Each structure stands twice: as C-alpha cells, then as structure tokens.
Amino acid sequence: MPPSSRPEVFPVHTPAASQIFTTVLSHGPLTRSEMAGRTGLSAAAVTKAVRPLIEAGYLVEDVDEEARRALGRPANPVRVDGGRALFLGVKVTGDELIGVLTDLCCRIRVARHLPLTDRDPKPVLAQIAELVRELLTEADGFGVRVRGLGLAVSGDVDRAAGAVRYSPFLEWRDVPLAELAAMTTGLPVTVDNDVRALTVAEQWFGAGVGLSDFAVVTVGAGIGCGLVVHGQVVAGAHGVAGEIGHVAIDPAGPLCHCGNRGCVEAIAGEEAIVAAVGEAAGVQVADAAEALAFAHRGDAGARAVYARAGEAIGRGIATVANLLGPELVIISGEGLAAYDLFAEQIRDAFAAAAFGSAAQCAVRTRPLPFEEWARGAAATAIQSFITTDQN
Amino acid sequence: MPPSSRPEVFPVHTPAASQIFTTVLSHGPLTRSEMAGRTGLSAAAVTKAVRPLIEAGYLVEDVDEEARRALGRPANPVRVDGGRALFLGVKVTGDELIGVLTDLCCRIRVARHLPLTDRDPKPVLAQIAELVRELLTEADGFGVRVRGLGLAVSGDVDRAAGAVRYSPFLEWRDVPLAELAAMTTGLPVTVDNDVRALTVAEQWFGAGVGLSDFAVVTVGAGIGCGLVVHGQVVAGAHGVAGEIGHVAIDPAGPLCHCGNRGCVEAIAGEEAIVAAVGEAAGVQVADAAEALAFAHRGDAGARAVYARAGEAIGRGIATVANLLGPELVIISGEGLAAYDLFAEQIRDAFAAAAFGSAAQCAVRTRPLPFEEWARGAAATAIQSFITTDQN
Numbered sequence: 169m170p171p172s173s174r175p176e177v178f179p180v181h182t183p184a185a186s187q188i189f190t191t192v193l194s195h196g197p198l199t200r201s202e203m204a205g206r207t208g209l210s211a212a213a214v215t216k217a218v219r220p221l222i223e224a225g226y227l228v229e230d231v232d233e234e235a236r237r238a239l240g241r242p243a244n245p246v247r248v249d250g251g252r253a254l255f256l257g258v259k260v261t262g263d264e265l266i267g268v269l270t271d272l273c274c275r276i277r278v279a280r281h282l283p284l285t286d287r288d289p290k291p292v293l294a295q296i297a298e299l300v301r302e303l304l305t306e307a308d309g310f311g312v313r314v315r316g317l318g319l320a321v322s323g324d325v326d327r328a329a330g331a332v333r334y335s336p337f338l339e340w341r342d343v344p345l346a347e348l349a350a351m352t353t354g355l356p357v358t359v360d361n362d363v364r365a366l367t368v369a370e371q372w373f374g375a376g377v378g379l380s381d382f383a384v385v386t387v388g389a390g391i392g393c394g395l396v397v398h399g400q401v402v403a404g405a406h407g408v409a410g411e412i413g414h415v416a417i418d419p420a421g422p423l424c425h426c427g428n429r430g431c432v433e434a435i436a437g438e439e440a441i442v443a444a445v446g447e448a449a450g451v452q453v454a455d456a457a458e459a460l461a462f463a464h465r466g467d468a469g470a471r472a473v474y475a476r477a478g479e480a481i482g483r484g485i486a487t488v489a490n491l492l493g494p495e496l497v498i499i500s501g502e503g504l505a506a507y508d509l510f511a512e513q514i515r516d517a518f519a520a521a522a523f524g525s526a527a528q529c530a531v532r533t534r535p536l537p538f539e540e541w542a543r544g545a546a547a548t549a550i551q552s553f554i555t556t557d558q559n
Numbered sequence: 560m561p562p563s564s565r566p567e568v569f570p571v572h573t574p575a576a577s578q579i580f581t582t583v584l585s586h587g588p589l590t591r592s593e594m595a596g597r598t599g600l601s602a603a604a605v606t607k608a609v610r611p612l613i614e615a616g617y618l619v620e621d622v623d624e625e626a627r628r629a630l631g632r633p634a635n636p637v638r639v640d641g642g643r644a645l646f647l648g649v650k651v652t653g654d655e656l657i658g659v660l661t662d663l664c665c666r667i668r669v670a671r672h673l674p675l676t677d678r679d680p681k682p683v684l685a686q687i688a689e690l691v692r693e694l695l696t697e698a699d700g701f702g703v704r705v706r707g708l709g710l711a712v713s714g715d716v717d718r719a720a721g722a723v724r725y726s727p728f729l730e731w732r733d734v735p736l737a738e739l740a741a742m743t744t745g746l747p748v749t750v751d752n753d754v755r756a757l758t759v760a761e762q763w764f765g766a767g768v769g770l771s772d773f774a775v776v777t778v779g780a781g782i783g784c785g786l787v788v789h790g791q792v793v794a795g796a797h798g799v800a801g802e803i804g805h806v807a808i809d810p811a812g813p814l815c816h817c818g819n820r821g822c823v824e825a826i827a828g829e830e831a832i833v834a835a836v837g838e839a840a841g842v843q844v845a846d847a848a849e850a851l852a853f854a855h856r857g858d859a860g861a862r863a864v865y866a867r868a869g870e871a872i873g874r875g876i877a878t879v880a881n882l883l884g885p886e887l888v889i890i891s892g893e894g895l896a897a898y899d900l901f902a903e904q905i906r907d908a909f910a911a912a913a914f915g916s917a918a919q920c921a922v923r924t925r926p927l928p929f930e931e932w933a934r935g936a937a938a939t940a941i942q943s944f945i946t947t948d949q950n
Contacts, residue, residue: 324915334915381796395882397788404884405772406916411881414914416874418810428912483807490802491786491882493795521819523805524715524725525797 178553179220184209186555188217189248192227193273193554194377197245218246225252226272248273254307255553256317256355257546258296259362262287262337267299268542269307274373274550278306279539289343297352317355318549319345320362320541322390324407327360333407336425358552363410365544366500366536367394367401372547375498375534382496383488385412387481387503391433397492412484413437432484436477438503444473460506471509478510482517489518489526499533507533569944570611575600577946579608580639583618584664584945585768588636609637616643617663639664644944645698647708647746648937649687650753653678653728658690659930660697661937665764669697670930680734688743708746709940710736711753711932713781715798718751724798727816749943754801756935757891757927758785758792763938766889766925773887774879776803778872778894782824788883803875804828823875827868829894835864851897862900869901873908880909880917890924898924
C-alpha cells in the first residue's frame with residue numbers, strides 16, 4: 169500500500185496487539201514464533217495482531233534469505249518501521265526547554281534548546297508552542313505526521329490527569345499542562361514527571377529492555393529515582409513515587425528544603441555540594457562546575473564533600489534495593505561528571521547497607537546526554553500513542 | 560452433579576478463567592456483568608469461564624428473587640463455594656509451628672500449635688508432618704479433599720524454587736523445603752516468606768482487597784514489610800524485598816545484627832526494645848511482655864524507648880511511601896500490643912518525613928491474631944491452586 173493511502177489510525181485496538189507491537193518495538197526484529205514465545209500468545213493470535221500492523225506500515229517484514237536457507241522455510245523477522253511516525257518530546261527545566269523530534273523507535277532526529285525567559289505557566293506555554301512549531305517545521309522534511317507530544321516536568325505530576333500538581337523548580341501548582349498544550353499545539357499531549365519519563369525511555373529503548381524490575385537513579389540538581397516493578401513504571405497512588413532524594417539517612421544531617429534533616433538530596437544534590445565545597449574551601453563557589461574543579465585540583469575538603477555525597481547516594485540505592493530487590497540500578501544524570509570522585513563511595517555504601525541477596529543487584533552508571541530527558545518525554549508520547557485509542 | 564462424581568481437577572486452564580475466579584473469590588458474590596466490569600473481559604468470555612467452574616462446584620449461582628423482581632430478569636450473583644476445597648497453612652517460627660485448616664475462602668476451620676523441639680530442618684520437617692497429619696484428620700470430617708499446603712518461614716525464601724535460602728531465626732540455609740514437605744505429606748506445597756504470605760492473605764481476603772498498591776508492615780521480633788505494587792506482591796529479583804527493618808535511618812544509632820547501624824529493626828525490634836528498656840530501667844528485663852509492663856507502669860525511660868521505636872517505624876513507613884506512594888499501609892504484628900505507647904510517634908514521624916502527596920497514604924493498624932500468619936500460608940496454597948496446573 170502506498171503511504172498516501174494508508175489509514176491514519178494506529179490499528180491497535182486489543183491488549184494483544186498492543187503487547188505485540190510493544191514487544192517488537194523493544195526487542196525486534198522478531199519472528200512470529202519469537203513474538204509468541206515472549207508474549208505467551210498463541211501463534212494464531214500473533215498472526216492476527218501482526219497483519220493489520222504490517223498493512224498499515226507500522227511493522228515491516230524482512231525477508232531473511234539466510235534463515236530461509238538454514239530452515240528450509242521462511243522465518244521472516246518483523247520489525248517496527250521507525251520512520252512510519254514522528255513524535256516530539258520537550259523537557260521543561262527551570263532555565264530552558266530542551267526539545268527533540270524522534271521517530272517511532274525513539275531515535276532522535278533533531279534536537280533544539282530554548283532558554284526560558286519567564287517561569288510562569290503562560291509564557292512557558294508560549295515558548296513550548298514556539299519550540300513545537302520549530303520542530304514541526306523540521307518534521308515536514310520527513311513526510312510523515314507527528315503523532316504526539318510528550319512534556320516532562322520535575323516534581324509531582326499526575327500523568328493520567330495531565331496535570332502538574334507541584335513543581336518546585338518552576339514554582340507551579342495545579343497546572344493542567346496537557347490540556348493547555350494540546351490547545352496551543354493541536355497535538356495529543358502526554359505530561360509526566362521527568363525522571364519517570366526517562367525511566368520509560370530506558371524501559372522501552374534503553375538499558376532496562378527485558379527487565380521487569382529496575383531503577384533509574386538520577387544525580388544532579390535533584391536526586392531522583394524512576395522505578396519499574398512488575399514491568400510497569402511506578403507512579404504512586406497520589407502522584408509521588410521514587411523520591412530517593414527525600415529518603416532521610418541521617419537525623420543529624422543538613423537541613424533539606426523539604427523540612428527534614430539528612431535527606432539524600434540535602435547531602436548529594438548540586439546545591440548542597442556547591443554550598444559544602446564553598447564552606448570546606450572557605451571561598452565563594454559559584455556552581456557545580458566550580459565545585460568540581462576545586463575537588464579535581466585535589467582540595468581535600470572538597471573531595472570529602474563528594475565522598476560524603478557518594479555515601480549518601482549509595483545508602484539511598486541500598487534502601488531501594490532492600491525494599492524492592494531490583495535486578496539493576498542505573499545511575500545517570502549530569503552529576504555523573506563527578507563520578508570519579510564518588511563512584512567508590514557509592515559502591516561501598518551500597519554493599520554495606522544492602523541486606524542479604526539484595527546486594528546482588530547490579531549497579532551500573534550510564535552517562536546520558538541532556539537531550540535524553542527530552543527523549544524520555546518523547547517515549548511517553550510513543551507509549552500513549554501505542555497503548556490508547558486517542559490517535 | 561453430586562459431589563462424588565465431580566471432576567477432581569480444578570477447571571481453570573486460561574488466564575481469563577483464573578482472573579474470573581480470583582475476582583469472585585476476593586469480591587464476590589458478583590453477577591456476570593459485574594465480573595465483566597471488574598476484569599475488562601467480554602460478557603461471552605465471562606460466561607465461558609464461569610460455566611465449568613459452576614459445573615465443578617467451585618462457583619455457585621444464587622437465585623436472587625429480589626433482583627429478578629426488580630429487573631424483570633435474572634441477575635444471579637455468583638460466589639465461591641468455600642466448602643468445595645480445603646487447604647492447610649503452617650507458619651514456622653523459631654519456637655513453634657502454627658497450623659490452620661482453611662476452606663477455599665481462607666476461613667479458618669481449625670487451628671493448632673505445636674512447640675518445636677529442635678530447629679534443624681529434619682526434625683522440623685517431621686513435626687510439620689505430624690501437624691499436617693493432625694489437621695488432615697480434622698479435615699476428614701468435612702468430606703472434601705485438602706488440595707494444598709502452604710508453609711511460611713521468615714527470611715529469604717524463593718517461592719518459585721520452593722526453597723528457604725536463609726532464615727536467621729531457624730539458622731537454615733538453602734533448604735529445599737517445598738520438595739521435602741511434598742515428599743513427607745503427599746500434598747502440593749507452596750513455600751513463601753511469612754510477611755509476603757500474610758500480605759497475600761490481606762490482598763485476597765483482607766484489608767487490601769481491591770487495592771493495587773499497599774504495604775503490610777509487621778512489628779514484632781522483626782520489623783517486616785510486604786509490598787503490593789501494580790496488584791502483585793513484590794518478591795524481589797534475588798529473593799529479598801520489603802526489608803523495612805533494614806532501612807538505616809541513623810548512622811549514629813544502635814548496631815544491628817545485619818552489621819549496619821541505626822536500622823529500624825535495631826531500634827524498634829523486640830530484642831532491641833527489651834535491651835533498651837532494661838538499660839533505661841537499670842534492671843534485667845526478660846522479654847517483651849516485661850518491657851511493656853515497665854512502660855505501662857509509667858517508667859519514663861521505658862516510655863522513651865517505645866517513643867523512639869515508634870519514630871523509627873514511622874520513618875521507615877515514610878521511606879516506603881516516598882519510594883512507592885502506596886494507597887494504604889497496614890501496621891500489624893504482635894508488637895501492636897505496645898501500640899498505645901508509640902502510635903502517636905509513628906504518625907508524627909510519618910507525617911514529617913513523607914514527601915508531598917505521599918503523606919496522603921492512609922496508615923491503619925490491624926491487630927491480627929497469631930493464627931493469621933498461618934492463614935497467610937494457607938492463602939499462598941490457595942493462590943497456587945488457582946493459578947497453576949499443579950492440581
């Protein structure tokens with residue numbers, strides 16, 4: 169079928185079809201029997217689910233001559249045609265918007281940054297619309313439609329309601345962001361917490377593919393955590409989950425902005441590190457880069473600050489492991505720039521505080537460029553596109 | 560069909576049938592349209608799943624004359640016939656075995672205690688066999704078969720493998736308990752961690768019915784936690800999960816048997832409380848009952864020990880809430896005997912340490928008699944019976 173005559177509706181209307189498409193998206197290319205094996209569906213159910221997806225151009229069948237020769241029959245692997253649809257993802261920080269245009273396989277095609285001039289919802293929305301227009305213009309060159317927009321915001325975000333309940337960095341409360349952004353952009357919009365969005369990208373397209381239980385710990389301005397349990401991202405019954413930054417590990421520790429003492433974030437967050445390095449060195453330290461430079465020049469006080477941060481992060485990760493027993497913890501975030509200064513402490517503190525076989529959990533670092541946060545937002549839009557009938 | 564000619568195989572061979580039966584078990588009686596509403600299955604799929612279960616006597620249809628009059632057509636509610644099958648549950652503690660005989664709805668019919676004479680696996684197994692024989696004799700009076708045995712043991716238990724990896728109270732390592740118990744009793748055996756088993760009972764038959772995310776925190780000799788996330792009990796990739804007792808909240812706190820300082824259990828576990836009350840009162844305190852008596856007589860030092868324990872438990876619960884955002888935390892366990900001495904501290908510490916809307920999580924106490932632990936074991940046997948083809 170030529171692209172122009174293809175139906176514009178995504179032909180997934182059953183849980184089985186959604187499951188098949190998701191499986192091929194994360195694990196493909198797969199033969200039909202591999203799909204059946206992975207999903208537990210019957211061969212007939214797989215064939216029934218695959219057909220309309222191939223007809224609509226979302227899945228393509230590669231003729232594998234080698235396999236045919238080896239098996240004496242065709243065992244055509246099926247994969248997602250990433251170019252069949254485009255998506256936008258925008259991460260909203262306190263200072264700038266980071267936007268990406270991705271294909272259906274969440275590969276970044278174009279990335280753009282836009283400094284924020286004002287943090288109020290209205291001007292931020294206008295700037296989101298501006299960035300979206302720019303990316304849509306870029307998308308025109310690909311000849312396929314943009315099918316959804318994902319927005320990632322730090323803080324307490326209710327994805328189902330499409331609302332930002334509370335974002336400390338933006339100082340937003342109860343902003344119905346999905347609805348507002350849908351009105352200004354005309355696209356279906358998914359709004360999610362930024363760490364959860366990054367976790368979706370890792371689960372579907374990254375280091376978490378194939379794992380039913382893992383965690384993504386982000387180290388930077390805040391200390392965040394995305395959790396996948398039983399194959400699903402944990403959202404929390406009331407919007408809060410994964411708050412590893414507010415696991416309190418020391419009642420005699422520094423005061424946290426949340427009002428408690430000794431939270432992981434109050435010891436290992438960027439602001440805490442900058443303040444502590446300045447105090448240790450007896451000078452004014454402007455930002456994380458300067459704090460890092462101090463420590464890298466060998467200042468013992470500064471190095472001790474990073475060591476303490478590593479210990480706090482390691483103990484936070486051990487708490488996650490003791491409660492949930494994940495297979496893997498992925499450490500990421502811009503704070504990894506200091507990884508040489510606290511990697512050992514993270515590992516030691518984790519090993520000491522992990523209980524019994526929880527210590528078997530693998531802990532890996534994965535430096536992700538800042539565009540990955542926006543890619544996470546695009547991943548949530550792809551997820552919405554695949555799993556709902558909104559399109 | 561008279562009972563004697565009923566098929567002895569549980570007629571559930573599809574995920575849909577298992578889902579229907581589980582739904583009626585937890586929420587019944589339900590009409591077929593209510594089942595469809597709750598499970599998302601079609602009316603046809605419900606009818607197809609219900610029929611063989613009714614024919615085999617596991618479900619019964621009540622003729623609801625009132626509903627028929629009101630609707631002008633039958634809207635027969637269907638419920639599980641609890642008397643259709645029996646199960647055994649045994650909780651193994653360091654001192655005794657607690658055994659129960661339950662029906663298919665996990666209602667306790669008979670309860671028995673048996674003091675342990677020796678903690679080695681072999682004599683414990685012999686005593687389990689003795690208790691099982693006793694309960695099977697009781698079961699004879701009901702005229703239906705016992706279809707499974709659940710064993711609940713504290714520590715690191717691999718339910719899938721049927722093995723106790725490590726149980727500190729029993730000093731067991733790598734005991735293939737399910738296989739050994741199946742050989743001595745001739746019953747299908749399910750082995751699980753005791754707190755997880757209790758959580759299964761709460762999820763299917765207790766305060767967790769209908770909740771997708773909740774936690775059970777048990778306070779007593781140990782401080783344990785069973786977690787339900789996305790409707791499933793968390794087992795941990797490596798067997799450890801829910802170790803709220805080893806969430807370390809104070810690096811300057813007392814040394815824990817796990818090697819760390821300031822674990823919740825090192826402050827709020829029975830042994831820690833007995834030791835601390837003895838120290839505060841300057842006398843030898845024999846056990847939890849004596850420690851409690853001291854505090855109840857108004858000894859300020861003893862009361863402070865309980866207050867500190869409550870604070871530790873509250874902070875542990877806040878950590879669970881900050882990471883997982885459950886709807887409900889149920890506090891239970893024999894330690895609730897001291898609840899008047901630390902309830903306020905639990906609530907205050909939880910409220911102070913819960914981050915943002917995580918504080919909306921309801922915290923409820925639910926005193927459960929000690930037989931409930933054995934009932935939890937029976938619940939796991941019922942779960943295995945319903946969800947597998949072992950029968």
